[in-house]
Every structure is written in structure tokens, then in C-alpha cells.
Amino acid sequence: MANGSLLLVLISFLTFPLTFLLTLASHIVHCRRNRHRSAVAFFHPYTNDGGGGERVLWCAVKAIQDDRPDLLCVVYTGDHDASPRSLSARATDRFGVTLLAPPEVVHLDKRKWIEESTYPRFTMIGQSLGSIYLAWEALCKFTPQFYFDTSGYAFTYPLARVFGCKVICYTHYPTISLDMISRVRDRSSMYNNDASIARSGWLSLCKLVYYRVFGWMYGFVGSCAHLAMVNSSWTQSHIEQLWRIPDRTKRVYPPCDTSGLQELPLERPAETPNIISVAQFRPEKAHLLQLEAFSVAINKLDAELPRPKLQFVGSCRNKFDEERLQHLQEKAIELKVGGDVQFYKNVTYRDLVRLLGGAVAGIHSMIDEHFGISVVEYMAAGAIPIAHNSAGPRMDIVLEEDGQQTGFLAQNVEQYADAILKVIRMSETERLKMAAAARRRAGRFSGQRFDEDFKAAVRPILNLASR
Known part of the structure; x- marks a missing residue:
């Protein structure tokens, strides 16, 4: 009897990964079959941060609505009090952007997995891996034809591609830059490099290895984007070196009022x-x-x-x-x-x-x-x-x-x-x-310059996919 129980445990242990993968694949196939073929979903977990990234979000939504009115615009947000009407009003009141129609809203319950406070140590990799979990929730709730990241969560791109989405992103700032790696190597103390680490040669070496490994991972996931828009010459230089997709990288200056x-x-x-x-x-x-x-x-x-x-x-x-x-x-x-x-x-x-x-x-x-x-x-x-x-x-x-x-x-x-x-x-x-x-x-x-350059960048992706 004991041998039979042991055999059952062993079989369960060996078959669990296969069962899990089959269940996962079945779920993804189901989501892909039920994909909304005429929708652009914007991954922007914080729709109340009030910064330049939020302005880009609303200007991007408006540009899509103007250029492709046949596409439904959806916003993934972790703000539970957000509604189509309140977000539309916020775009107008906070940024002076009048949307042509309120966006649909998909509420996310797992935003804590990308919050800085969740990861007292190894914050960068923690938030990045946490974003995959949050994107899983988002894509399971609503699977669009076009997945548009406006918050810089590059680790979600491979997952979005597995779900059958075309991946577009607007990158304001690389999660890791060559300058950040240089500061750790040079043992310079800054907001991303604690003074206690900068003073220690051993800790600096460990962090340098961590940054280089993370930089390689960041380069891989970023290369999964079908189109990467960047907001400046500096960002473009770093993204092209890290992601190595210069033919799919376009500089589009952000909209300024x-x-x-x-x-x-x-x-x-x-x-x-x-x-x-x-x-x-x-x-x-x-x-x-x-x-x-x-x-x-x-x-x-x-x-x-x-x-x-x-x-x-x-x-x-x-x-x-x-x-x-x-x-x-x-x-x-x-x-x-x-x-x-x-x-x-x-x-x-x-x-x-x-x-x-x-x-x-x-x-x-x-x-x-x-x-x-x-x-x-x-x-x-x-x-x-x-x-x-x-x-x-x-x-x-x-x-x-x-x-x-x-x-x-x-x-x-x-x-x-x-x-x-x-x-x-x-x-x-x-x-x-x-x-x-x-x-x-x-x-x-100007906002007009952003609108023109943004539309010129996304049209090939949107039009090609609609054929």
C-alpha cells in the first residue's frame, strides 16, 4: 500500500508540469480564438499618475480614434474607481485632451505585483516579472488585436505575442540603461545605486552582474515589439543598443501643450x-x-x-x-x-x-x-x-x-x-x-507634431494587420 501511494505521488509530481503547460496552452488558445479583432488595448496600470506618460496615453488614444474609428480603444488600469466617463473627463481636465469617445475600461486586481513597495530588494527584476503576471490578468480578461504598452513594461511583450497580439510600445525611459550600468561599475552613488553598495567593491561587482544579466533579458523581451516608439534621441540611442531592432524603432517626440x-x-x-x-x-x-x-x-x-x-x-x-x-x-x-x-x-x-x-x-x-x-x-x-x-x-x-x-x-x-x-x-x-x-x-x-508622427509610425502596423 505504501509503495502504491509513493508511486501515485511520483506520477503526480512528474505529470504536474505537463498538465499545467497543457492547461496554460488550452487557456491561451481559447483567449486567442475569442480575441477582439478590432481593438487596441493600452496597458497603463496607473491612469492617475498625472505625468507626461499619462498625457501620451490620452493623446495616443485620441490619435487612434481619429485615424482608425473602426478600432475599439480599451485601457487596462489598476485604478478601480476609473470608468470610461471619468477617464475621458480626466484627459480633458488634467491634460486638455478631448477624446472622441470614452475608452472602454478593463480593471486589473493584481497591480500590487508591479508596485515598488512589494519588492524592497531586487526591485527592478521584481517589478518586471510582476508585470508579466499583471499582463496575464489583463490579456485573459480582454485579448485585443493590438497590445499597446504606454508605461514601459517590456517584459509583457513576449506574453502579448503568445496571445496573438501585435505589440506596439511607446518607451519614455529604458528600464535599464547603459548609463545605469556605468554608474554601478564606477561605484557612483545615486537614486538607483545605494551608497552602501557603491562603497563596497564586492557588492558593486554582484550588482554589476545582476544589471548585465537583467540588461540581456531586457534586450530580449524588448525585441519582441513589432513597433517601438521612443521619445527622444537619448532614449533612442539606448533602446537601439539594448533591443537591437533599429528598423522597428521610431523617434516620436511626446505631445507638449x-x-x-x-x-x-x-x-x-x-x-x-x-x-x-x-x-x-x-x-x-x-x-x-x-x-x-x-x-x-x-x-x-x-x-x-x-x-x-x-x-x-x-x-x-x-x-x-x-x-x-x-x-x-x-x-x-x-x-x-x-x-x-x-x-x-x-x-x-x-x-x-x-x-x-x-x-x-x-x-x-x-x-x-x-x-x-x-x-x-x-x-x-x-x-x-x-x-x-x-x-x-x-x-x-x-x-x-x-x-x-x-x-x-x-x-x-x-x-x-x-x-x-x-x-x-x-x-x-x-x-x-x-x-x-x-x-x-x-x-x-507640439501636440500636432506628435499626432502626425504617431499616426505615421503606427499606420503600417495597423493597416497591415487589418488586411
């Missing part, structure tokens, strides 16, 4: 120069550097010049962002500039435009910012940009226009403080001249 912002007058109130900072309260946005630079500038300010104000405008995705915002408020008091710093959380689009229209300068300090939509928004609104001297701002945005300087690039607290003082010390004529050149430069990144 240049048309509406360009209607704002270039003249600004002289009594209080406002310096605005528009960014989500995330660690890589380096808000603390901006605050410290502002404090240094205040201490160096000429007595006869008006005292400026720094306005932080951003959204919070979770409790960690809320804690960062709270820390910034406390730090402003510690630096004795609490009365000169204002915080605006989760503002409406209308209020954002109002704040931009009153700013003489816009500050942005993320290292290797893939593009920098907020930098373009500063320029379009007539606020002189002060951006980090790297990646998108340096390669695509803050460049001369008709031989005229359009803004400032900086790398550390002192350089940012000097740039702030230069703007405040400018004569009105000099400021207007630079602001006008910056506004002309911003016109290169």
Missing part, C-alpha cells in the same frame, strides 16, 4: 519673480537639489532685487511620494525659505496653466531625463528653462534657436543657483528676447 501655452503673454509680474518646478514627487526628480539651490540663490540675492518664490507643482502616486513632499516642506523651513516656497499637489490643468503663465523661469533637475515635457512646457509658456545638463534637455530641447540662447543647463547646486540669479538679474528686454526664442523652440514639440 505648446499651442495653448503659447497664447500666454510673455510679460510677467515684476514685483515677485516666480520660479516653477513641475514634476511628480519621485526620488529621481531631485526636488531637494532645487530647494537647496534656491536657498543658495536667496542668500546671494542683491539687496535691490525682488525676492523670488519657488513653486513646486506635482502629483503623488503613493504614500512614499507623500512622504517626500512632507520632507520637502520640512526642509524648506530648515533652510529658512519656508515663506518663499509654495507647494501645489495634484492641480488641475487650468491651474497649471495659470501658474506657468506667472513664472519667469522653470526649474528641472532630473539626471538623464529621457525627454523633459515640463521643460518644453516652461519654454512654450514663456518661462526660461533651467534644466539638467544631460540626456533629453541637452540633446533635444534647450538648444539655440536662430542663434539665440533658449535657457540654461546645470549640474549641481551652485550651477542651478547661478542660473536662478542670472534670470532674476536679467533686464526685461533681455528676458523677453530669450523667452521668445525658447517659445519658438518649443513649437518643435
Whole structure:
């Protein structure tokens, strides 16, 4: 009897993987047979983050609705309070994008598997593998003809292809970049490389191996995309090196609200120069550097010049962002500039435009910012940009226009403080001249330009699949 039980256990153990794979294959075949042949589903688990990625989502939905009205547009979201009507209203109220019809909504219950808090260690690989599980839920609930990732979850692409979807993506920022690998190799401490690891040769070596293995995996899954759109020259360079599909990689600059912002007058109130900072309260946005630079500038300010104000405008995705915002408020008091710093959380689009229209300068300090939509928004609104001297701002945005300087690039607290003082010390004529050149430069990144380039990129995929 014991031998019979042991044999049963052994048979069960040996046949379980085969049974599981057969069940999995049967389920996928069922989903493929029931695939919605006239639908584009956008994988965007966070439809309330308020950042540039969400703007791209709504502009992409609108472009598809305009160019291919026969295709149903669906949004996969982990926000349970999202509805077709509320998302359509959010696109209009927060971003000024009016959809032709509310998108269908597929609610996801397993979003916790891509949340940073779920993976205290090995966050990058944890979130990436977790995204596969979340995409499984999404594709089982609704299997479209076209799977469109607008959030950068490349590990979901092979799965979407197994489900029979054409895979399109818009990549804002590579999950891992060659610059990140270089920083680990050089033992540089940053938001993606803890100081304790940077100080240890052994831990740095282990992390370097981890990054290189992950980089290879990322290159493989990314190569599964039928079309990869990227948002800047910097991102394109990294994606082409990692994914190795240059013929399927297209640069499409993100949609920036240049048309509406360009209607704002270039003249600004002289009594209080406002310096605005528009960014989500995330660690890589380096808000603390901006605050410290502002404090240094205040201490160096000429007595006869008006005292400026720094306005932080951003959204919070979770409790960690809320804690960062709270820390910034406390730090402003510690630096004795609490009365000169204002915080605006989760503002409406209308209020954002109002704040931009009153700013003489816009500050942005993320290292290797893939593009920098907020930098373009500063320029379009007539606020002189002060951006980090790297990646998108340096390669695509803050460049001369008709031989005229359009803004400032900086790398550390002192350089940012000097740039702030230069703007405040400018004569009105000099400021207007630079602001006008910056506004002309911003016109290169308009919503209309995105719409045209986006449609040109996706048409071959959409039309070929519909034949």
C-alpha cells in the first residue's frame, strides 16, 4: 500500500508540469480564438499618475480614434474607481485632451505585483516579472488585436505575442540603461545605486552582474515589439543598443501643450519673480537639489532685487511620494525659505496653466531625463528653462534657436543657483528676447507634431494587420 501511494505521488509530481503547460496552452488558445479583432488595448496600470506618460496615453488614444474609428480603444488600469466617463473627463481636465469617445475600461486586481513597495530588494527584476503576471490578468480578461504598452513594461511583450497580439510600445525611459550600468561599475552613488553598495567593491561587482544579466533579458523581451516608439534621441540611442531592432524603432517626440501655452503673454509680474518646478514627487526628480539651490540663490540675492518664490507643482502616486513632499516642506523651513516656497499637489490643468503663465523661469533637475515635457512646457509658456545638463534637455530641447540662447543647463547646486540669479538679474528686454526664442523652440514639440508622427509610425502596423 505504501509503495502504491509513493508511486501515485511520483506520477503526480512528474505529470504536474505537463498538465499545467497543457492547461496554460488550452487557456491561451481559447483567449486567442475569442480575441477582439478590432481593438487596441493600452496597458497603463496607473491612469492617475498625472505625468507626461499619462498625457501620451490620452493623446495616443485620441490619435487612434481619429485615424482608425473602426478600432475599439480599451485601457487596462489598476485604478478601480476609473470608468470610461471619468477617464475621458480626466484627459480633458488634467491634460486638455478631448477624446472622441470614452475608452472602454478593463480593471486589473493584481497591480500590487508591479508596485515598488512589494519588492524592497531586487526591485527592478521584481517589478518586471510582476508585470508579466499583471499582463496575464489583463490579456485573459480582454485579448485585443493590438497590445499597446504606454508605461514601459517590456517584459509583457513576449506574453502579448503568445496571445496573438501585435505589440506596439511607446518607451519614455529604458528600464535599464547603459548609463545605469556605468554608474554601478564606477561605484557612483545615486537614486538607483545605494551608497552602501557603491562603497563596497564586492557588492558593486554582484550588482554589476545582476544589471548585465537583467540588461540581456531586457534586450530580449524588448525585441519582441513589432513597433517601438521612443521619445527622444537619448532614449533612442539606448533602446537601439539594448533591443537591437533599429528598423522597428521610431523617434516620436511626446505631445507638449505648446499651442495653448503659447497664447500666454510673455510679460510677467515684476514685483515677485516666480520660479516653477513641475514634476511628480519621485526620488529621481531631485526636488531637494532645487530647494537647496534656491536657498543658495536667496542668500546671494542683491539687496535691490525682488525676492523670488519657488513653486513646486506635482502629483503623488503613493504614500512614499507623500512622504517626500512632507520632507520637502520640512526642509524648506530648515533652510529658512519656508515663506518663499509654495507647494501645489495634484492641480488641475487650468491651474497649471495659470501658474506657468506667472513664472519667469522653470526649474528641472532630473539626471538623464529621457525627454523633459515640463521643460518644453516652461519654454512654450514663456518661462526660461533651467534644466539638467544631460540626456533629453541637452540633446533635444534647450538648444539655440536662430542663434539665440533658449535657457540654461546645470549640474549641481551652485550651477542651478547661478542660473536662478542670472534670470532674476536679467533686464526685461533681455528676458523677453530669450523667452521668445525658447517659445519658438518649443513649437518643435507640439501636440500636432506628435499626432502626425504617431499616426505615421503606427499606420503600417495597423493597416497591415487589418488586411
